[in-house]
Amino acid sequence: MASAPTRARSPRSAGAVAAALLAAVLLGGVLLSVAGSNPVDGYEALVTGAFGSRYGFGETLVRALPLALIALGVAPALRAGVFTIGAEGQLAVGALAATATAVGLGDGAPAVVLLPAAALAGALAGGAWAILPALLRVRAQVNEILSTLLLTYVALALVNYSLRTWLGTSTGDATLQSDPLPAAAMLPNLLTGTRLHWGVVAAPLAAAALAWWMRTPRGLAYEVLGANPALAARAGVRHGRAIVGAMVVAGAAAGLAGWLKVAGVDGTLYPSVSGGLGFNGVLVALLGGLRPAGILVAALVFGALGAGADGLQIDTGVPASLATVLQGLSLFFVAIGFEARRRRGKAA
Amino acid sequence: MVTEVELILAGAVRLATPVALAALGEAVVERSGTINLGIEGTMLAGALAGAYGASQAGWGAGIALAVAVGGFLGLVTALATLWGRANQLVVGLSVTLIATGAATYLYELWRPTGTAAPEIPLAPTVHVPILREIPLVGPALFEQSVFSYAMVALAVGLAWTLRRTGAGLALRAAGDDPARAALRGVRVRATRTAALALGGALAALGGAVITVGYLGSFDVNVTAGRGYVALAAVIIGRWSPWGALAGAGVFALFDSVAIQSGDTEIVPVEVLTALPYLVTLAALIVVARGGRAPRALGRALPDDA
Amino acid sequence: MTAAGEVLLAADAVVRRYGSTVALDGVDFAVLASEVHAVVGENGAGKSTLARILAGATAPDAGEVRRAASVALVPQTLSLVGALSLVEHVALGRGLGRFSAGEARARLADAAARLGVAPPADVPTDRLSLPEQQLGELGLALALGARVLIVDEPTSSLGPAEVERLVGALRGIAAGGGAVVLVTHRVGEALGAADRVTVLRGGRRVHHGRVDELDADTLAVHMVGEVPSAATVTRPEPGRERLVVDGVDAGPLAGIRLAARAGEIVGVAGVAGSGQHFLAQVLAGLRAPERGTVAVDGVPIGGDPWAAVAAGVAYVPERRADGLVPALPGTDNAILLATLRDRSLRRRWTGLRDRRAERTRARALFERFDVRPRDPALPAGALSGGNQQKLLVGRELAAGPSVVVAHGPTQGLDLRAATAIRDDLRAAAADGAAVIVLSTDLDEVLTIADRVLVLSAGRITDTFTTDDRPDAARLGRAMAGHPLAESDP
């Protein structure tokens, strides 16, 4: 169904990504050697940690889920040339709203009420957090990279404040956290012996939605938005509304990811609920080439690196922070690899 | 009251110095047309390199090592964005990921469990005898780390260089209109590369100032987002060296007030944390209308430059 | 002192290829002291390539260039860096150390004296008007010590008065013992300004010699070979008013009032900076007028591009890049404006794009407007400039518009493509559209329009029909937009 050049481009960029990942793997091998570990053993431990056990596999998926959701949500904005990178803060306020809703409705409420109410609260809060930077971009030409970044810190301060005051746990714990969510507000487990929960179905659903949207007339008009807003307006996509729309959708997806985090995994709101997920989500979107399938794969790679790293340290004693280095390296080489491919494609 | 104001101001200068050094470098980088989101990671790398070098061979060696590491990261960024023409934002964020991960990784290799914390000699503080007694601003201006004075000297030097030298002209031209600058004999890529190397070196210096200038210890949270603060400071400062100092000062002032207000919670501490970001946002709204950003900022290098 | 007739700059049998295109094919050239030497030819003839090779900015694949004096190139697209002043340009790209602004200023003043005009030297050049920038480039080249100036199409955005002033400056340089190579595709300009002329066609030198031995027609034949004749379209008498602009203020525009009838082609002439861009945008609904109304067939469209498209306004922007998305395939570019509007391009149940229907539509458009190659799957950016323009014009005209707003529609195109596009515009008018053609090129406007409005500094200063063409002096006065800053001592 895709037009010829689009279809022709996919395997080539897949090749570029593969080459880039290979380069990252080689450099990572050097770092493993520095740590006095045999790189082959190191990678084996990494892979075993990520996929070698039921628990590890579940962990990989659990970690990939919020990344995928954020990336799929932010993809339309990035495709339209809107660089909204505030998912970190949007996830945090989404988690905050979802927690407040679930805890506020309390133990009495049934799951059919708690689950959708908390999900909705998360998505609305995340989306709302995107409105200010969106309006500033549209009305005052304020660069959205910076405004969304700045509001991320404001969001984290808001979560901290809430946990220190009105939303803080009543049990007098030393660390900031909310009361645990009522059991009925938690997403049921999907795979016993893992943390994998039913929320994971959100990723393929969101991917399908993105794929569908990219094939709609509006999807085409959005492609034009970044390069040529006047032309997009003539095609029927108003610049201002489109940008606000794309940024709010990205925010809502991040907020939803925040709900999934507390209702699927943590069961409690911690100040560090976002913990870099938002930034990594944006990177996953870019790594996945802003396409649904690519994003799912990239999210799995990131998730596997995170889950595998714990196994790596346990098995070989290599510090788990190597995973962060590997994530950065993959991204770095993918960014170069994409461009090289694009240019070679043009020259041909 | 007087002592409190003195403390807050002096503390603000100390808290501003690392950020301002990074912001000065980033101002140069952005003037040449690149946004470097890698400075957060570069600062952390500099903090570790400074700590390592200082513990091995004194604070001067720490600073030298940090500057070298930062310059190297700047060159890597240049290689990817200018020669590889990769997206600046992605490369910057990935450099931050790599540097953050690597700093944690290397520190754990350097100081595994069971070893003592490194002994990191501190760089000296300059005490100017009489001027230090001036009320209110005395301690803020005349009793500071060598790096604070270096920061001011650097701002003077950079402002002059941008206005009065061929290097400054080349830099501004590369950031404004790379294609035409190239037509006029400016080596755009070389210029931007040099700017990135300098910016990386200064960001790393800023990081090293935290460990070698003030703390005498290292952990992976020492920079805590200050690189992004430096980015904001550059914008509040409208891409000028003096503006970068002022922008860094705004953030530091709020931090300093938050610390000195101690447990007398007049406003929630989170408000003080969040306020500088909101102030920056407000500044952005004003500045965006003025619109004196380097015109080619953030764009990929044109094929003919 | 050098004698007149001394060869200052010469090229022997230079060849330059770009991929399979041979831009220059064994061209000989020489410019002598004290002369203005015109290089003329159609678009794509190789003029700019020759200019760059002469200046040393591009290396030839074969052949040799000899320079007996310092050479400076003022390129076709201006090369001033907007953030820097002219004074700073003197030092730009010449070493990294400290520079003396005083010395640079003195050198510029000296150059200005030779040119006879002095554009402001201390403000960022993006604050200068276009003619000031153009003259600034010339002054800069002289200040940097060039004796031979190569000027590539300097007049494309100037009005008659400014062209005259520039030609005067160029003649002054030649009189002072320097030499000027004037690259242009305007026959009249070459004849008026130059001592000798070199004609390029398809990368070969097809003629060279003294200007006083030539007349305009002969020179045109040298340039073009044979001139394709315009297809004759019979058009009905102008009908009802389709476009009415009433008292519009927008940006520099003040009190614009105009009407265009079905079947009529209205030209809007004006130098760059006269407000043409704003007028075109207002007509296309891309900019809301601050005051006044724009109506198409009685429907107001102020500031709403979507409503404008719905009312049947076709818009060909000044720059092709503003009308097409180079990265997207021809198909997407061809159906872009219809995709959200036209149900037949969508699948019935899902609402998704119907790729087959889109391709069919695009192929038909490529066929009808002769876009080559006939491959709508190619990215639009891979088409040549002329074919991109045909694609753009085709998309806008395909749906049978009520009003056509075409801004510089044949700019930078060779004669054949330009003719085709003019024919398309005439056909649209014949089908009942009101057509507005805006251009800085007076010849173009006179060629196509039935009626001409002169726009200057945001106001309509004159209006006439093409049958009743006014003399050059009246036109010059009407078009004189920005007065130049007088030289300061």
Place this chain on the structure above:
Amino acid sequence: ACGSSDEDGSAPAASGDAAPLNVALLTSGLTNDGGFNQWAAQALQKLESEGRITLQVRQQLSDPNAAEPVLRQFASRDFDLIIGHGIDLSASVLKVAAQFPDVHFATTGDNTLEQKLLPNVEGWTYDFGQFGYVGGVVAGSVKDVTKVGIVSGPDIPFVQTALKGFLEGLKATNPSATTESVFTGEFYSAQKEQEAVRGLVAGGAQLVFANTAEGNGVAPAAQQAGVPTVGTAVAGSAAAKEVNITSANLNFTPVYTGYLDRLAAGTFGKRFEVGTLANKEIGIDPVNAAAAPGVPADLQAKVDELSAQLASGELKLPDFS
């Protein structure tokens, strides 16, 4: 309250010289901070060198987001004992332990931890009041000190307990001394500690007490300001060696030996223990007489005597919590 009950009978029946046990230590800070985290790592490394355990250490896990997956990884991999060291880890340990009833965990916290323990989790805390009291006595013994500055971490109950203990000790030895107190809000924030110290010294403090994790920011600032400290970790920074008079410390060796013994005996679980001078889980660093001119020559003797009195119960302190 210190009852031991072991519901799960699956504990490995290992004897003293059987194969070493697999132990994982998760700390909230760095294990070379010279203080709380390093003391734990040192104790376990000693046991490792004696061949009783194999040890894996993971640092800087104060963020539950980072800590919980690591706890689960260890729990799912046949570790005999997983220690979550630090009050910020205790909630995570309890959460994960509930899902792995067959795995043994230990964690630290404050007095509220006791009620939350599970059959497979042991808890530990120490006498914060006593800990602070020792510091107060030392600070009060320094000559010519009229004002003492105190830098505390977050304003939470056990930090308050230590603070009250300090004030009581100070009053006991120097009743006329005044104090000024600052909370940084964080256990590990060296730069905030520094600025707090500068503020206190500018306000007239002649000595600073570090009531934080290890005071790694307190010592360099105090050194620059020219005042001595009490309570900073001497191993944590070069400055502390110069300016710190003495600090209380924690000795985890008896704690961990107890864990191993109970694991071997199959009695591990739900036990809560409080470290004190009496059970030698609190100790006091040697006095650095060169830290300040006002340190009296007999301070070491005085500290030793105090320590003995508190250990024997001869001197009883009120409940500060």
